[in-house]
Each structure stands twice: as C-alpha cells, then as structure tokens.
Amino acid sequence: MQTWFENYKTIIIFLHILSAVVWVGGMIAIKFAVHPVIQTIEEPNIRLGTNLHIVGRLFNLVMPFIALSLICALIIIKGAGYAGGFIHLKEAIWTIMSLNYMYMYIQRSKAQTLFNRGDLAGAKAKMRLLPTILLPINIVLGVIAIFLGVMLRG
C-alpha cells in the first residue's frame, strides 16, 4: 500500500483538494453570488422554480465529489499513516456535512414535487431552512475541514 501510495500520492491529494474546491466552493458561490440575484426576480413562481433548478444542479454536481473526498482521504490516511484527533474531527465533519447534504437533497426533491403540483407555499416551506441555516452550516464546516487539512499537512 505504502509504495503504491507513494506513486499516486500527488493525484490522490489533488483529487481530495479538488473535491473540497467543488463541494465547498459550489456552496459558497450559490449562497453568496447566485441566490441573492435570484431573490431579485419579482415573479414568485419563476423565483422559486429557478431556485429549485439551480440548487438541484448544484446537489447533483457535488454528489460524486462528496464520495471522492472520503475515498481519497481514506487512501491518504492508510498510505501516509495519519492518525489522531484531527483525523477523527475531519471524519466527524464529513459525516455531519454529508447527512446535512442528504437532508437538503430530500427537502429539495420534495419541494420540487410540490412545486410541480402547483403548491407554491408548500414548496417554499420545504426550502425555507436551506439558504438561511443548512447551507451556511455546511459552508462553515467545509471551511473548518479545509483548515484542518492544512494543519494536517503541517
């Protein structure tokens, strides 16, 4: 494993960092650049429909990168022989972020179904916590995970 890891170290760490860039960067872009602009759309139907569409695309985009970040992390830990508190902290952060992501994914899907049926109020209620609480939680945790990654590298 060690020799194999030495040969592929650069690409595996690159993929771990790329996953972080897409996952955390994607959420920051949606929250701070895309969402505020969508809120300026006056027609409620178009505003909510666009929101659902964009968030749905983000969630599908990041899904493989969530898995990739963990796969690469596990290879790095085994290959480089990492152990200790920071590793467990990063594992815990990844788990919370993934559970939060899954919850948001399900809420968005339910909101889409309600929206397609014409239940605008119901769809809006399902999406309420996403931009205000759930997405910011994952952004903060993601930034902490990046910082811990830098600490681990030393």
Ligand code: HEM
């Ligand atoms: C939650 C999502 C995660 C994000 C956003 C993230 C982000 C990062 C980043 C940006 C680095 C590179 C730091 C640098 O080059 O200085 C890094 C390194 C690292 N991460 Fe993660 N990480 C995540 C999850 C995990 C998990 C779950 C683990 C382990 C269970 C882990 C273990 C590591 C290790 C061991 C390194 C050091 C790699 C090396 O030796 O260069 N990461 N992480």
